[in-house]
Amino acid sequence: MGPVPAWLPLERRVLSGDVPLGDLPAWLGVDRALGAWWAWHQSGAPVLVADAGTALSLTRVSAEGCFAGGQLLAGAALQLRALGAGTAGLPGLELPVALPQQRWPSATAEAMAAGVLRGLAAAMAQAAREAVAEAPCCRLWITGGDGELLLPLVRELLAEGDLQVQPAPALVLEALAALRPDPGR
Template sequence: MPDPLSVSEWDVPWLGLVVGNTRLHWGLFRQQQLQAVWHTPHLTSAQVTELLDHQFGVAAWRSLPTLDRSTLDELTKLAAILPPASPLRLVVASVVPAQTDLWQRYPYFREVTLADIPLANLYPTLGIDRALNLLGAGDRYGWPVLVIDAGTALTFTASTAERLIGGAILPGLTTQFTTLAANTANLPTAHLPTELPSRWASHTAEAIRSGVIYGTLATLTDYVQAWRQDYPAGQIVLTGGDGPKLYQWWQSQNPKTPGMTLEPHLTFLGLSHLQPALLATGPQF
């Protein structure tokens, strides 16, 4: 194992990896400052080996298939600030153990678990992404805070600065569309639209869009109202892949309701918050 990192060694960049249900989310940090973000599909063992053998060098990234233009642009930033000699430290937060296992042979690997989260009342099956989102939101925007994560699942997670209050989970927007199509014989496949659809649809695919989107917005409004009733001064932070669309639609339907904050990189803010604690752990990282 590598020697414990000194404070000066944390001056070099480090890599955060958030393993989601459908994608890998990458963040490049210098100390506690997020420098670049990109996303990839889940990787195979061979692809992981390529990245590790080349110390996450840009050429190894470019060998991966299906990288889009925004990812390639972020990799340009990666090339500009990679340390010339020191290896990148890798901090992983994962909800998919099979993907986590692929990285564990890397000598500068550190997995973040619930034991690292300085909040009381965390239950063992709470997703590490939800816990990190709370840290990032509370640290950046203040406590108490309700975090809404609009990803594969739509989750509501609330906390004070000291303890988890609780939350809820339901299928995300895209998951609702795909599940409905997969489990019904006569309904067509409908996809997440770019614009808010008409509430009263005149054909089946549009009726599915109306039901999924307005149903989700109604759920969102209900949880926001309950939160405002219990914590009038509490913060509300929205994140996740479907967050920008849901934010736009919810704001259009609730123009006079006290708003929420959209933060696309919330989990990385949570990792950044933990950086001093990770440094203090010493031998394992």
């Protein structure tokens, strides 16, 4: 999440401490706090929120609505740029519009995209399995700019389980609107 615009008055700004999520560490970003709180608030159950953007943040919330930890990984675009910048002979890529059709592409760019996207989906699916092992009724919420791209892969990986996967592309904005419903506030 970028910097807060200077024109936004201090009294209108939402800070992490304004989010009613228990055991919230002071260092947690307001976007993660908002998304985690709103997913839990709507679920009424433990949640794991996967926010797939520049970073993939995985944020757990307990059944009681308390922050329960998380994990962070480089997001898809960041991984693709790192591969191009840090490896001889690999191109610098922008995030693909769609997942390559083949599981094992022979073209370099498609192989990079398939590996990064499938790797992120696998990380999300594994984190969800681990969260469910600790809280059996945990639900996975997927949001963020790359969420829609990763959702089918995650669902494919979790197809045999009972884990509920909830797509929520506007999760943080919905949370912000719920927390501050009066625009004059």
